[in-house]
Amino acid sequence: MTAHKAPLLEIRNLEKRFDLSGNFLEQLRFRKGRIVRHQEYVHAINGVSLGVQKGEALCVVGESGCGKSTVARTVMGLLTPTSGEIHYGGERIDQLDGKALLPYRRKMQMIFQNPYASLNPRMTIQQTLEEPIRFHQPAMSNTEVRDKIHEVMHSVGINPDWGGRYGHEFSGGQRQRIAIARALAVDPEFIVADEPISALDVSIQAQVLNLLMDAQESRGLTYLFITHDLSVVEHFGTRVAVMYLGTVCELSDTQTLFDSPRHPYTQALMSAIPRLEDSGASHIRLSGEVSTPVDLPSGCVFHGRCPYANERCRREVPGLIASDSGSQVACHAVEEGRL
Incomplete structure (x- = not known):
């Protein structure tokens, strides 16, 4: 991390636990002749501290269950941290909700792992891309919205004339391109990509990865990239954080790590x-x-x-x-x- 430059995103001592205990009655156990209360937790994240510099791609790697996807979802506000702090642009955001969080919703977008589940099957591609634009930029005219949708579809390699089609009419690689277009539609500056190519055929993975790299260069994007594929990290990442059982065990620039x-x-x-x-x-x-x-x-x-x-x-x-x-x-x- 550069000493004189504040990170765009900073995570401080982040922890996330999931309660497996159930309701009060389900927690009761009979032990040694008396009734005791037993509580059980999944310790998904344990004191993780990371900083993501503007313009870089920080890759978080580790085996399944290490907590990397939980970090991604907690950063995006999809999960509430048990403790710790999340700062974006120097402002603490983990305690914000409602209208106070809206400006950050536009700046921070997420690409999910499964393109078959992340697109609404009841909405056309035009509607899918139009929804976030109209929500975050209500002042845009119909012509401006249409032009914006055509621009992002073209930038990800999807024919704008296909806007009237539904998600099931596309292949997995095309769906992920549409998901990327949805994230780019509101002109974010920070993107969390949670295993964005792991559900795709190997022949398509390189295309989508190159698309993400081109978008980073042309739009000045910053990535928090979650993956288990180290060959992808070597090609894509600026720095790498290696996680094991909810903790960061090594943090280094990509070349030094390899x-x-x-x-x-x-x-x-x-x-x-x-x-x-x-x-x-x-x-x-x-x-x-x-x-x-x-x-x-x-x-x-x-x-x-x-x-x-x-x-x-x-x-x-x-x-x-x-x-x-x-x-x-x-x-x-x-x-x-x-x-």
Whole structure:
């Protein structure tokens, strides 16, 4: 993160828990001869702090269930954080609602993972794109709205003459292009892309990814890009945050991360990337017990699978510490020079 430049989006100690306990009666348990109340939570995000600079693409990666999509939805206000702060343009927005949040709704848009579910099947493409424009820019005339819709459809490679069609008449790649057009229709400056290409055929993924990169260059967009595909990160990302069980274990610029990953979990992820050439590097196979966000381990959340874990790792939670390479790593082994 640039020291002298404030980030466009800043997340501070963000936490999100989901209550699995049910109603009061469902929480009651009979133990050791008496009735006790048992509450159970999914600890989806645990003290995440990130900053996204204007014009960059910060990629958040990790295995399924690590909390990356929850971060995206919490940033967009689709989920209410349990604790922590979200700042946009220097203003705190996580406590805003109603009319106070409307200016940020226009500046911040989201592209969802599944283009088959994110488009309303009862609305034509024209209506889908027209709705956000008329909501956020009610002063625009019918001609201006029509011209705007034609401009964004053309920019994403969709024929404007197809505006009268419904979502089911398009392929998955075309639907995702329409979803991107919907996000661009109100001229945002920040876009959260939650696994936007994972539901598409491999042959279409590169096209959509290039479309997002072209939009970033032509419109000056800033991305928070959620993905599990590290090959996409290498091609698209400016910086990378690696998450495990709701925590950020490594934060680095893309080139540094791929050249010299520091955290044991990041090293294991990198070794799993399929490569055509035989580089001689072996696939790191993690052993040990896989913890869940319902029953988080003490200390470092990765210590149960880490070959470098010691007693300190089992009892003390590591914080992000800047390394010589410029990356930030939450690892006692790295801090102590054991790795």
